[in-house]
Amino acid sequence: MKTLENQILADKIQKLKKEKNAVILAHYYQVSEIQDIADFIGDSLQLSQNAKSTDADIIVFAGVHFMAETAKILSPGKKVLLPDLEAGCSLADSCPPDKFKKFKEEHPGHIVISYINCSAQIKALSDIICTSSNALKIVESFPKEQKIIFAPDKNLGGYINQVSGRNMVLWNGSCEVHDIIKAEEVIRLKSIHPDAKLIAHPECKDIILQMADYIGSTTALLNFSIKDPSQKFIVATETGILHQMKKSSPGKEFIIVPTDKKCNCNDCPYMKLNTLEKLYLSLKNEKPEILLPEALIKAAESPILRMLELSS
Ligand code: 13P
Ligand code: SF4
Numbered sequence: 001m002k003t004l005e006n007q008i009l010a011d012k013i014q015k016l017k018k019e020k021n022a023v024i025l026a027h028y029y030q031v032s033e034i035q036d037i038a039d040f041i042g043d044s045l046q047l048s049q050n051a052k053s054t055d056a057d058i059i060v061f062a063g064v065h066f067m068a069e070t071a072k073i074l075s076p077g078k079k080v081l082l083p084d085l086e087a088g089c090s091l092a093d094s095c096p097p098d099k100f101k102k103f104k105e106e107h108p109g110h111i112v113i114s115y116i117n118c119s120a121q122i123k124a125l126s127d128i129i130c131t132s133s134n135a136l137k138i139v140e141s142f143p144k145e146q147k148i149i150f151a152p153d154k155n156l157g158g159y160i161n162q163v164s165g166r167n168m169v170l171w172n173g174s175c176e177v178h179d180i181i182k183a184e185e186v187i188r189l190k191s192i193h194p195d196a197k198l199i200a201h202p203e204c205k206d207i208i209l210q211m212a213d214y215i216g217s218t219t220a221l222l223n224f225s226i227k228d229p230s231q232k233f234i235v236a237t238e239t240g241i242l243h244q245m246k247k248s249s250p251g252k253e254f255i256i257v258p259t260d261k262k263c264n265c266n267d268c269p270y271m272k273l274n275t276l277e278k279l280y281l282s283l284k285n286e287k288p289e290i291l292l293p294e295a296l297i298k299a300a301e302s303p304i305l306r307m308l309e310l311s312s
Contacts, residue, residue: 006033006276009276009277009280010033010036010037010276012280012284013037013276013279013280013283014037016280016283016284017039017283020057020058020283020286021056021057021058022056022057022058022059022060022283023039023040023050023054023056023058023059023060024037024038024039024040024060024062024279025038025039025040025042025047025050025051025059025060025061025062025063025071026038026040026041026062026063027041027042027043027044027047027062027063027064027067027218027240027271028041028042028043028218028219028222028238028240028241028243028244029063029218029238029239029240029241029268029271029272030062030063030240030271030274031240031272031274031275031276032240032243033276034062034274034275034276034279035240035243035244037276037279038062041244042219043131043132043133043217043218043219043220044067044070044116044117044131044132044133044217045116045131045133045134045217045219045311046219047061047063047067047071048067048070048071048074048116048131048304048308049308049311051070051071051074051075051080052074052075052308054075054078056078057078057079058078058079058080058081058283058286059071059075059078059079059080059081060081060083060279060282060283061080061081061082061290062083062274062279063082063087063271063274064082064087064088064089064092064268064270064271065082065085065087065088065089065092065270065290066089066092066116066117066118066119066120067116068080068081068082068290069119069120069290069292069300070116070120070123070304071290072290072291072292072297073120073123073292073297073300073301073304074301074304074305076292076294076297079286079289080289080290081282081283081286081287081288081289081290082274082282082288082290083273083274083275083278083279083281083282083288084273084274084275084278084288085288086270086273087270087271087273087274088270089117089175089270090174090175090176090177090270091115091117091118091152091153091173091174091175091176091203092117092118092119092122092152094152094171094172094173094174095118095119095122095151095152095171095173097119097121097122097125100122100125100151100152100171101125103149103151103171104125104149107147107149107169109147110147110148110149110169111127111128111142111146111147111148111149112125112126112127112128112148112149112151113126113127113128113129113130113135113138113139113148113149113150113151113168114126114128114129114130114150114151114152114303115129115130115131115132115135115150115151115152115153115156115157116129116130116131116304116307117152117153117175118151118152120292120296120297120300121296121300122151122152123299123300123303123304124296124299124300124303126151126303127303127306128303128306128307128310129303129304129306129307130307131217131307132156132201132202132203132216132217132218132220133216133217133219133220134307134310134311135156135160135202136160136163136164137310137311138307138310138311139160139164139166139168140164141310144165144166147169148166148168148169149168149169149170149171150168150169150170150171151170151171151173152171152173153171153173153174153175153203154170154171154172154173154174155174155175155178155179155202155203155204155205155206155209156202156203157170157171158170158206159202159206159209159215160202162206174203175203177203177238177259177266177267177268178201178203178204178205178236178237178238179203179204179205180259180266181204181205181208181236181257181259181266182257182259183205183207183208183211185257185258185259186198186208186211186234186236186257187211189234189255189257190211190234193232193234193255195230195231195232196230196232196233196234196253196255197213197214197228197230197232197233197234198211198212198213198214198233198234198236199212199213199214199215199216199221199224199225199233199234199235199236199237200212200214200215200221200235200236200237201215201216201217201218201221201236201237201238202215202216202217203237204236204237208236212236214228218237218241221235221237221241221245222241222244222245222248225245225248225249225252225254226248226249230252231251231252231253232252232253232254232255233245233252233253233254233255234255234257235254235255235256235257236257237266238266238267238268238271239256239265239266239267240267240268240271242254242256
C-alpha cells in the first residue's frame with residue numbers, strides 16, 4: 001500500500017542507501033512496499049548469487065534469518081543486516097543440528113544434500129546445498145547409486161525422489177506455510193475456477209503437487225504466470241508472490257489458496273515480521289547485524305559454493 005508515511009520512509013531509505021553504499025535484497029514473500037524499494041527481488045538462488053556478487057558495503061536482507069546468514073557466509077567482509085532478528089523459519093527450525101548430526105551417523109555412506117532453508121550449522125554438516133530452483137539438477141549431478149540424505153524438507157525431497165527416480169533418505173521437516181495448504185481447499189477453488197491453472201511451490205504436500213499444472217520455485221512460478229497463455233491461476237504458495245505476478249500481468253487473475261477462513265491469504269509469519277519501518281531503522285542504526293563465528297562461515301561456505309558452481 002502506498003501511503004504518505006511509506007513514501008517518506010522509502011525516500012529516507014533511498015538516501016541512506018546511497019550514503020552508506022548499501023544494497024537491499026528482498027525475497028518475493030516480503031510485503032509489497034519492501035519489494036518496491038528493493039535493489040534485487042528474487043528466489044533463494046538468485047538472492048544468494050546477488051549476495052555473493054554485490055560490491056556494496058552493507059547488505060540489508062529483507063527475508064528470513066537463514067537467507068541473511070547465507071549472505072554473510074558468502075560475503076563475510078560485508079555488514080549483513082536483517083530488519084527483524086526474530087524472522088526465522090519453521091522449516092529451518094525443524095532440523096536441529098544435534099539431532100541431524102545423529103541422523104547422519106545413523107546413515108553411513110550417505111552424502112548430505114541440504115535445501116538452503118536450514119541453519120548455518122546444518123549447512124556445515126552438508127556436502128552440497130540446493131534451492132527449489134536447482135534441487136533436481138544438484139541431485140542428478142550425483143550417480144544414481146550414490147546414497148543421499150536430503151534435508152530438511154520432506155516435501156521437496158519426496159518430489160525430487162519422484163521426478164528423479166531416486167530413493168533419498170528424507171529428514172522429516174516441513175514448512176508450516178506450505179504444509180498447511182489443504183487439498184480440499186484446492187479442489188474447491190478448482191471447481192469454482194475450472195479455467196484456472198494450479199501452480200504450486202514444491203514445499204507443498206505431494207497431494208497438492210499431484211494436482212498442479214506447474215511446480216517450481218517462486219521465480220519459476222512467476223515466470224510461468226507471465227509466459228503461459230492462461231488468464232487465471234490458483235497459486236499454492238505464500239501470498240507475497242502475488243505482488244510481482246499482478247505487476248507483470250495486470251490483466252490476469254491470481255487466486256491464492258487460503259489457509260485461514262478469515263482472510264484470502266497464506267502469509268509466512270516470519271517473512272511478514274519485516275516492515276518498511278524496521279528496514280529503515282536497521283539501515284540507520286546498522287543493526288540487527290548477522291554475526292557468525294569464522295569457523296562456521298568456513299565450514300558452511302564450501303557446500304554453498306559447490307551449489308553456485310553447479311548452477312552458474
Ligand atoms: P524460493 O524462493 O527459493 O522458491 O523459496 C521459497 C521459500 O520458502 C523461501 O523461504
Ligand atoms: Fe520458512 Fe516456509 Fe516462511 Fe519460507 S515460507 S521462510 S520455508 S516458514
